[in-house]
Amino acid sequence: MRVFLDKFKYHGLFIKMFTVTLVSIIAVSLLTSTVMIQMSEKLFMNTFSITNSKIISQIKANFESFNYSIVTASNNVLQNGSIKGFLTKPDKNAISSVSSYYEASMQMKRIQSNVAAYPVTITITGINGKSHSTDSYYWPNSLEKLRNSRLTENTLVAPKRLIYQLDLENMADTSAEDPIIVASRALMEKTSAKKYGIVYFAIKESEFKRFYSSFTSRGNDVVILDRSGLVVSSNRHELIGKQEDALLGYAKEIDEQKLDFKDVSVLGKSNLVLSQYLPVYDFYLVNLIDKQAVLSEMVDFKTVALICIAIVFSALIIVFLISRRLTKSLTMLARQMSVITANHFDNYINVTGSYEIKQLGNAYNYMLDELNDYIKQLIQTQKDQRNAELSALQMQINPHFLYNTLASVKILVQQGNKEKAAATINSLISLLQNTVSNISETISVAQELVNLKHYVFINHVRYGEQIVVNYFVSNDCYGYHLPKLIIQPFIENAFFHAFQERNDGHIYVLFSREDNALVIEVVDNGVGMKDYDHENQDNSSSSGSHFFSGIGIRNVQDRIVLLYGEEFGVEIVSDIGEGTRVKIRLPLKSS
Numbered sequence: 001m002r003v004f005l006d007k008f009k010y011h012g013l014f015i016k017m018f019t020v021t022l023v024s025i026i027a028v029s030l031l032t033s034t035v036m037i038q039m040s041e042k043l044f045m046n047t048f049s050i051t052n053s054k055i056i057s058q059i060k061a062n063f064e065s066f067n068y069s070i071v072t073a074s075n076n077v078l079q080n081g082s083i084k085g086f087l088t089k090p091d092k093n094a095i096s097s098v099s100s101y102y103e104a105s106m107q108m109k110r111i112q113s114n115v116a117a118y119p120v121t122i123t124i125t126g127i128n129g130k131s132h133s134t135d136s137y138y139w140p141n142s143l144e145k146l147r148n149s150r151l152t153e154n155t156l157v158a159p160k161r162l163i164y165q166l167d168l169e170n171m172a173d174t175s176a177e178d179p180i181i182v183a184s185r186a187l188m189e190k191t192s193a194k195k196y197g198i199v200y201f202a203i204k205e206s207e208f209k210r211f212y213s214s215f216t217s218r219g220n221d222v223v224i225l226d227r228s229g230l231v232v233s234s235n236r237h238e239l240i241g242k243q244e245d246a247l248l249g250y251a252k253e254i255d256e257q258k259l260d261f262k263d264v265s266v267l268g269k270s271n272l273v274l275s276q277y278l279p280v281y282d283f284y285l286v287n288l289i290d291k292q293a294v295l296s297e298m299v300d301f302k303t304v305a306l307i308c309i310a311i312v313f314s315a316l317i318i319v320f321l322i323s324r325r326l327t328k329s330l331t332m333l334a335r336q337m338s339v340i341t342a343n344h345f346d347n348y349i350n351v352t353g354s355y356e357i358k359q360l361g362n363a364y365n366y367m368l369d370e371l372n373d374y375i376k377q378l379i380q381t382q383k384d385q386r387n388a389e390l391s392a393l394q395m396q397i398n399p400h401f402l403y404n405t406l407a408s409v410k411i412l413v414q415q416g417n418k419e420k421a422a423a424t425i426n427s428l429i430s431l432l433q434n435t436v437s438n439i440s441e442t443i444s445v446a447q448e449l450v451n452l453k454h455y456v457f458i459n460h461v462r463y464g465e466q467i468v469v470n471y472f473v474s475n476d477c478y479g480y481h482l483p484k485l486i487i488q489p490f491i492e493n494a495f496f497h498a499f500q501e502r503n504d505g506h507i508y509v510l511f512s513r514e515d516n517a518l519v520i521e522v523v524d525n526g527v528g529m530k531d532y533d534h535e536n537q538d539n540s541s542s543s544g545s546h547f548f549s550g551i552g553i554r555n556v557q558d559r560i561v562l563l564y565g566e567e568f569g570v571e572i573v574s575d576i577g578e579g580t581r582v583k584i585r586l587p588l589k590s591s
Contacts, residue, residue, distance in 0.1 A: 062211040073114040085124025126197035160184030251275040251284040337494025427454035442481040498526025
């Protein structure tokens with residue numbers, strides 16, 4: 001992708017010409033499309049609001065016809081003496097019980113004829129515990145649960161009304177895919193208003209939705225909501241039994257403000273919402289029209305998009321041919337000149353094209369000559385400066401170390417311990433030779449271990465052998481090389497500062513290989529440092545800022561960066577009471 005972009009950037013003139021043309025064409029296309037869509041949307045909203053208002057009226061008429069049949073049947077049940085006797089009188093004997101049940105059954109069959117046009121099951125229950133159902137195959141599942149259900153509870157709260165409800169308990173108990181809608185009414189005596197039973201009219205939701213299913217289509221849905229916002233019925237089956245408070249709010253707003261429709265975002269889509277309140281049901285009949293789905297049928301967006309793409313593609317070819325002819329030589333010059341940013345200072349160009357292009361080419365070639373001379377001088381200057389910096393850094397050895405070591409040797413001589421004094425002088429000589437020799441020279445891990453042991457020996461002579469130093473070297477690391485004097489400063493710091501609060505301790509020096517790097521670690525179990533910022537030593541607390549003396553961490557870090565680059569260097573982790581871990585990361589060098 002990057003290579004493609006690098007090639008494409010040289011066609012600046014072409015891009016400008018193409019962009020102007022492309023933007024103009026797209027602007028016209030979008031403007032035309034927007035106006036057309038807005039006109040289509042306006043036509044759609046006006047047409048559908050009128051048409052669907054008539055549809056809602058037709059659906060309402062279907063519901064009222066069904067409700068009339070239910071009301072007629074419920075009145076017949078209420079006025080029937082045989083059914084009242086069946087639900088109120090106790091059985092004297094088995095014969096009277098059978099006779100009463102038979103008479104009630106015959107009356108129920110006669111009343112069933114009032115709702116014969118609809119697949120409705122009629123169930124009656126009485127205060128004497130008796131009940132009867134014209135078809136108990138699918139409802140109710142349990143008469144005992146029915147007596148204690150919310151359907152019955154809500155019916156008794158408003159005993160004079162015919163109440164329509166969704167049987168949620170039946171849905172929960174049976175996981176039925178086809179919910180039941182129940183119309184219920186209390187049976188009362190006319191004079192005393194004493195309740196002696198309840199009549200239920202149950203219809204499957206799939207049968208109930210037939211009152212409006214012929215008026216639904218893709219993007220044109222119907223939702224029946226009760227007063228609490230519960231979806232009682234819908235052609236979208238997944239909504240049945242769900243609480244849709246937002247949709248209920250829009251339905252109430254339309255009814256209260258006498259609006260024709262509302263254009264809102266509901267159920268995750270942009271919809272036109274039409275609604276009408278059904279007082280006999282206490283339901284809201286809501287019609288949802290998906291604007292995007294309907295508009296896609298009115299406007300062929302795919303065809304419009306294809307036409308726009310064809311126009312843009314044709315313009316692209318024309319502009320490309322014209323701009324390439326006009327800018328070919330200039331593009332070639334720009335491509336060749338840009339290579340200089342990748343340090344290709346010997347990339348002289350062939351001077352071709354018009355007079356102006358030739359003049360630019362000659363000036364560019366002359367600039368390369370001058371630039372190459374300047375770079376050669378600059379590289380030599382930087383090499384000299386780098387060597388000088390490395391020399392200065394390596395020569396920064398702590399003079400106090402020399403004074404104290406020579407003083408220790410003097411004391412050993414005065415004490416008559418000439419052998420230990422001689423060994424100390426030999427170790428000091430070895431360290432000094434390592435310090436003042438060739439600055440660019442590196443030494444192997446094996447030789448560095450020898451130097452470290454000389455340094456540790458001198459410190460043991462000066463301060464005693466309570467601080468034990470252990471060395472751990474991976475077998476494949478002895479041959480690798482590293483700069484001189486990058487480990488000794490951290491051994492020195494551990495000796496002088498890590499064990500200030502006690503006289504004994506351990507220092508561990510570890511050499512290992514990690515990926516393509518040589519890793520050296522110096523770990524002590526000393527007092528540690530508080531608030532030490534290993535990424536920025538200048539920001540460390542005063543308690544830790546004196547920790548690195550002599551050549552110090554900054555010296556070592558600067559040397560490593562100068563020699564090998566930013567990806568290598570020193571990392572320090574330390575905290576009070578947890579000791580200090582120094583990790584030095586170097587490239588794998590065999591010489």
